[in-house]
Structures are given as C-alpha cells and as structure tokens.
Amino acid sequence: MNLTKTEIEQKLEQLAFDRTTPFCYSCYKDAPTGTCKACMSDDLMRCLPVVGVEYGTNWVIKHILQEELTPVNLDEAFEESVRGCYEEQTTAGWMTLDTVSIMKEMDSVSWGCAQSEWESQEAEEGTIISFDAGATYYYASDIETLL
Ligand SMILES: [Zn+2]
Secondary structure (H helix, E strand, O other): OOOOHHHHHHHHHHHHHHHOEEEEOOOOEEOOOOOOOOOOOOOOEEEEOOOEEEOOOHHHHHHHHHHHOOOOOHHHHHHHHHHOOOOOEEEEOOEEEEHHHHHHHHOHHHHHHHHHHHHHHHHHHOOEEOOOOOOOOEEHHHHHOOO
16 A cells, blocks of 8 residues: 555544444433434544543544554664665774764764654655654554554
8 A cells, every 4th residue: 555644544534433433422322323312412422442432533543553553763763764875884083983873973963953854754755654743653554554
C-alpha cells in the first residue's frame, strides 16, 4: 500500500468506527443502530470497550496508535540517515573520530536545524505521520499494517 495522508486518516477513522459502538451517555446504554432506543437521541458518543466513552473518533485513533504502534524515535532515525550519507569516521590531525559524534558535539545548533528540516521533509513525503501536530510521529508503513 502507498496511501496518502488523507486516505490513511479516512481509514483510521473507519477503523475507529469499526472498533467502537455508538453510546447514549444520557441513558448510559449502547445504541448500536445509531439511535438510542430509550430516548431516540442520535447525539451519541463512541464506546471503546474497557477504555472509555467519549464523543468523536480522534481519541479512539490516538488510543489504537498508542497501543499498537511504536512512535518514531526521531533522534535515532535522523542520526541513521546522516550516517548513511557521510563517512563513518573523520580524521582530525592524528585522531580518527566518529563523524556523527563530532558533528553533534561541535555544532549542536546546526545539527538540530538539520534534524527539524529532515523531519518536515519526511512528513511532507508521507514517510512519517503525526496526528498531534508533530509531538509524536508514526511510520506510515506501520500505520498501514493496521488498516
Ligand atoms: Zn438515550
């Protein structure tokens, strides 16, 4: 699969619907048909068994991702990508040093800027996806295994 972010969002929403049941909070009952049989309300929450009851599906999606996937370790992933682009070791005078370690130590600001740029680029390309404005990222390929 190679889905766009919008397609992934739609499928996650579908997944959230599939895993939950409509729930009438006033009557405190399931309303599987989408209308509460007791009060006829269709203003229903979603119930995720054992987890909780709340309006909307965002919280359900968040829960599923948290439980079933591991967020991207951005520091590690960025470091890995840099290591793939440069010589592993750098010679300075008589010393042979680990390239990434000296880069980070010598100019942590430049390293940080490059990492944020890399993150935005990965997100733009759809390799990594965030549903909380960049606080947590998941690999699109991991999410697709759920769908
Ligand atoms: Zn009701």
